[in-house]
Structures are given as C-alpha cells and as structure tokens.
Amino acid sequence: MSILEVKNLSFSYTGQTVLKNINFKITEGNYIALLGPNGSGKTTLIKILLGLLQSQKGKIILFGSALKKFNAWQNIGYLEQKANTPHNMPLTAFGVVRLGLLSTKKGLKLFNKEDNKKTDAIMKKLHCYSYKDKLFSELSGGQQQRVLLARTLINEPKFLILDEPSTALDSSSREEFFEIISALNEENKTTILLVTHDISQVGKYVNKFLILDKQIVFYGSKEDFCNSAEVTEYFGPYTQHLIDHLHTTGTCPLPHNHGHNCGHNHGGEML
C-alpha cells in the first residue's frame, strides 16, 4: 500500500533553490532515515509533505489523496525536534497529550471521558503519567519530548513523520525512544519517516535511507546504501569511514568488500 508519493517536487525561497525535482515513494511498513547536511532541505521537505509550506512545483499524494484534498490527519503523527510553544502556556502535560486526539474529531472538536481514558493510557505506556498534572512549560526538555511523543502516538497513526525527535533527549532516553518507535514499525507496520543526523543511533532500526542535499542523492534499502555508487560518489573520501562506521554499528547487514577496516569508531554524526 502506498503511503506517500512525491512527484517532481521543487521549492525555492527568495530565489534560492531549496529542493529540486524530488521524486520518491513510501510504502506501508517502510522505516526510512532521511539524512542530509544542514541546509539540505530536510525540514523544508517535511513541512511541504505536511502542507505547512506550499511548493511551487510538484505533486504530493498521501494515502491515495492529493495533499490539498487530504483530510485523514488521524493517520499521520508528526513530531518536531523541539516544542515551539508559548513559554507561559497554562496547559498541563495531560492537556497537551489529549490535543493529539483533535484529528479524530469531526465537526465540533470537544473531548469526552473516553478521550481522557485514552490519554491516561498512552501516558502510562510512555512513562509520563507521573507528571501528567504538571505544566508542560515546567517540564524538562526530555520530559516535554516524551509528552509530545505521547501526543503524536495517541491516535496510533499509520504514518509517523519525526523531525530530529531525539535532540532534547539524553542517551538512555534516546535509546528507549528509538526502541518504542521501532516496536511500532515491527508490530503494527507503522510507516516511519525519520529526519536525523545520527546515523549510528538509527542505522540498526531503519530499512531504507533517503539522502537529501537539495535533490535526492540516494534512496533505497540499507543493503543498496552500503554498496551504492551514488553514496561513494557523494561522500568521496569520507565514504570509507562511513561504511566502516555502519559496519561497526551494525547498520550494514551485509559484509562490504571495501578492503579496509580501520576499526575506529568515527563518531555518530556522519552527516
């Protein structure tokens, strides 16, 4: 089943090309890492996919509907790297999570007791129930991100779009975060598009890579990524280090005949 199709998408801002002729397709169950250097257009692409920005050219089809006509927002969960909220917003963690149910409401967007039960359940599942009555603005960055993840997952969306979601988390919370997301992919076949810089953290979970640098450099499976001519050409002298690193972290499942294994850990942030 096709979840997302992007056709001939281009976007420019104040005369500068940000995205050029982007074409790709995501099918059900895909877990894709969207990688690229700063300014490569990752977040712009995500915002266009969600209708938060309008592209000048191209077509986006979500769950079989053109983006302009798309209204099944309960199928989509979106999580940004940081909450961009008023600092004095008088909303509790519970209130924030419950807002995630708005997309399931037709007409009047009012909540009922069933919604409160659902909110409690997801907060317990994601271990943020203990601070449900605290103000969202008074929580730590990690706690806020956990609450926002609960808000994103409360509808059990079929397609998760995560834009550098683990930035505010410490390393153990980060690991747990990716375990939760990966379990959704494995157990519920939730499709995931994850924007990240940290290839070592997510490499073992994802099954596809999309490398973006204003245009698509590479889009394909992990196996193809580790043997790709496009990747070699794009990363040039750094390719070897990257592939070594991917082997070290278990990202590349197939042995790669690169004739070199320095055995060093070259750090997580490869892009």
Next chain:
Amino acid sequence: MSFAEFISYGFVQRALISGVLVSLITALLGVFLVLKRLSLLGDSLSHIALSGVAVGLLLNVTPVFCALPIVMLSSLGVFKLSKNNKIYADSALGIVSSAGIALGLIVAALAGGFNTDLMGFLFGNILTVSTSETILSIVVFLIVIACLYFFYNALIATVFDENFAKTAGVDVDKINILLVLLSAVVVVLAVKTVGIMLVSALIIIPPTSALQIAKKFKSVLIYSCAFSVFATVGGLYLSFIFNLPPSALIIVLELIILCVCGLIKYGKARKTN
C-alpha cells in the same frame, strides 16, 4: 452614595450591563491574544476605531456602528499581512495602528475637530452607553461565548503550536480569522467603555494577571474574567464616589490586581525555593 442607590439609576444599570459584558469578552479573548503574542492587536485596532468613529461623526451615523465594519476589515488586513510572512506581525500592527491614527485625525478635522463626542470615544464614557449599544454588547457576548465553546480546543491547539494544529486537521487560518474578527468587534465595543487610548489595557492586563497565579487554562479564563469584572464594577462605583473618570479607575484597579498577582507569584516562588 451606597451601592444600592448607585445601581438604582437607569444609565448606571446600562453602563453596568454593558461594562460587565465587555469586560468578560475582553478578558476571555485577551487570554488567547496574550498567549499568541498578539496583545497589541487590540491597541492597533482601537486606533483604527478612531477613524471609524470620526467617519461616523462626520456622516452623522452612530459611531460604533460605523467603526465596526472598518475595524473588522482592518483586522483581516493585519491577518493577511502577517500571514504571508512579508511583514512581521508586530510591524503589521504598527503600520495599521499609525494608519488608523493618521486617517482618524484627518477625518476628525474634516468633521469639525475634536468635539465632545470624539473626546468621549478617545477616553471612554461608559455612562453614556445607549440602549442599542447595550443590546449590541449582549449579542456580541453571546456570539463570543458560543465561538469559544465550539472552538475551544481548536483555539488552544492553535495558540499552543500552529504546526501541530494544522497536522491535527484544525483549519488554523479560519481559527485565526475568527480570533481577529472577534477581537475587532470587541475593541469597538470596548472603546465606549474605556476609550480608544485604554482599550488594549482591558485586553492585556486581566489575562496577564491571571497567568501569574493560575495553573490551568480554564482557571486562567475564570480568573481573567473575575479580575476584569471586579475592576469594571469597582471602577464605575469609585468614579461616583471620587468624581473621577471611570475608564481611568477601571484600568488603575486592573493594575492594582496585576501587582497583587505578581506579588503572590513572587511569594510562591520564594516559598518553593
């Protein structure tokens, strides 16, 4: 003068009904505007109201009814300017504000200068509220309450995080337009209560006071309403006792409440630390 004697006058009753309703509406909408950092929307729109009032006086039409469409159209203009990201929201507000004053001054000069009527709108004259204006207050109050009830969660989501609200299926543009249009109507009504010069205080101070002490969104709305109504009724009563302008006393009472709330917050923070 006792309070019972004070409220026995017909014009005081009209002033109280209109004043309480206007203070409730400004207190409720103000919470959303303050959190959206659109506090100065009220200020800019009140300056536009000056043009509308001046046009009304020039054409010999009830100024409030003349100001209403002009301020509503201007509020949509502010929304359009800031939405396209071509101009920052605060710059858009500043431009509209200056335009309102400049046009108001020109039309006021054409209408024969700053007469008593125009001064009444500049500094408010709640005691001269007419029956038709009181009825308008009741109608607007009911509309605002209905909108807040039906769009409560969509408004909260929009104020909390617009990107999230859009991906939750909320028509954020419609919600923002609703908010600015309601603000426009309320500003025109509030101009009669406290005047063009002080209308933004009515929108900003009670919600800001409430945000100092209340923890939950509904509590903020309740506190904001309570402070606003208390200041309006108290200011009106004190104006009779001390023979001072009611609009100024209303704002002074609101400022006192803000200071008290600030002190309570400070005390709580010290206790916690």
